[in-house]
Amino acid sequence: MKLIIDNLSKTYDNGVKALQNVSLEIPTGMFGLLGPNGAGKSTLMRIISTLQEADTGSITLGDIDVLKQKNELRQVLGYLPQQFGLYPKISAEVLLNHFAMLKGISNKGERKDLVKALLHKTNLYDVRKQNLKGFSGGMKQRFGIAQALLNNPKLLIVDEPTAGLDPLERNRFYNVLSELGEHTVVILSTHIVDDVKELCTNMAIINQGQVCLKGNPLQILEGLKDKVYKKTIEKSELDLYKQNYQVISEKLFLGKPTIHILSEVNPGNGFSLINAELEDMYFSQIFSNNNFKSN
Missing domain, CATH: 3.30.70 (Alpha-Beta Plaits)
Structure with missing residues (x-):
C-alpha cells in the first residue's frame, strides 16, 4: 500500500504559505519527514490525518481518497501528535481499555487480549497498573503509540515523537517504530536528523512549505560526495x-x-x-542557497 500526496497546498488566513505544491509517494515502511520547526511538517500531518483541510491537491491511501473519505481513512489511521494529553490519575491499562472501547472494540475478551498485547509490544506491561502521572516522557510516548495501534492501522503518523527523550528512551522508541514499519506505512515527522538516520529507508526534507529533497538517505548522500x-x-x-x-x-x-x-x-x-553525513545534507538544504539533488 502507498500513500500518494499530489500538489498539496495550504495557505493560512494570515497569508502564511504552510504548504506549496507538496508531492510525495510513501510506500510501506518507515518514511522520515525532516524539517525545522515551522517548515510545514505538522500542517501536512494534520491534513493527512483529516484534522485540517487543504486548499488544493489530493491524497490517496490505496483506494481511499483521504480528503473526501475522512471516515474511511480514520478507520485505518493511527496518529501520535506532537502534543497529547493523558488522564494522570488513571492507570495505563484502564485508559488503554477505555480507548479501545471508544474505537469500537466491544467484545470484552478481545479487548483484554488486545490491550495486553499492546502493553507488551510497547514494553509497558510491567507498569500497567501505574497511574500515568508517574510515567516518564518516554513511557508516555510509548503509551501514545499503544493507543495509536488499537485499530491495527495501515497508516501510522508520529509527529516529533522523540523530542525531549533521553538516549535510552529514544532507543526503546526506535525499536517499537522499526518493528511497526515492517507492515505499515509509518510517517516519522521530526527535526531530529538521528531519528531518520536510525530508522528510515526513505525520506524527504521540507522547508518553508516546500519539498526540497526526497529519496533514499544513502542515495541522497551521494549528492554531497x-x-x-x-x-x-x-x-x-x-x-x-x-x-x-x-x-x-x-x-x-x-x-x-x-x-x-x-x-x-x-x-x-x-x-x-x-x-558527508545525513546531518550535512539536512543543513545544506535548510541553510544553503545551493541544492544538491537526488534522483
Whole structure:
C-alpha cells in the first residue's frame, strides 16, 4: 500500500504559505519527514490525518481518497501528535481499555487480549497498573503509540515523537517504530536528523512549505560526495569564515568551533575532506542557497 500526496497546498488566513505544491509517494515502511520547526511538517500531518483541510491537491491511501473519505481513512489511521494529553490519575491499562472501547472494540475478551498485547509490544506491561502521572516522557510516548495501534492501522503518523527523550528512551522508541514499519506505512515527522538516520529507508526534507529533497538517505548522500570539508577554528574567526565559505554547520569541540563547509573544489587553508553525513545534507538544504539533488 502507498500513500500518494499530489500538489498539496495550504495557505493560512494570515497569508502564511504552510504548504506549496507538496508531492510525495510513501510506500510501506518507515518514511522520515525532516524539517525545522515551522517548515510545514505538522500542517501536512494534520491534513493527512483529516484534522485540517487543504486548499488544493489530493491524497490517496490505496483506494481511499483521504480528503473526501475522512471516515474511511480514520478507520485505518493511527496518529501520535506532537502534543497529547493523558488522564494522570488513571492507570495505563484502564485508559488503554477505555480507548479501545471508544474505537469500537466491544467484545470484552478481545479487548483484554488486545490491550495486553499492546502493553507488551510497547514494553509497558510491567507498569500497567501505574497511574500515568508517574510515567516518564518516554513511557508516555510509548503509551501514545499503544493507543495509536488499537485499530491495527495501515497508516501510522508520529509527529516529533522523540523530542525531549533521553538516549535510552529514544532507543526503546526506535525499536517499537522499526518493528511497526515492517507492515505499515509509518510517517516519522521530526527535526531530529538521528531519528531518520536510525530508522528510515526513505525520506524527504521540507522547508518553508516546500519539498526540497526526497529519496533514499544513502542515495541522497551521494549528492554531497567529495563536497564537505571541516576545520576547527577560533571563535573570533567564525564570522569571517561565514563570509568567505558556505558554512553549513558548526559545533564546539574542546571549546572551539568546528565548521563544515560545502565546496566543489578543495578549499585548502587547513580544511580536510570528510565523508558527508545525513546531518550535512539536512543543513545544506535548510541553510544553503545551493541544492544538491537526488534522483
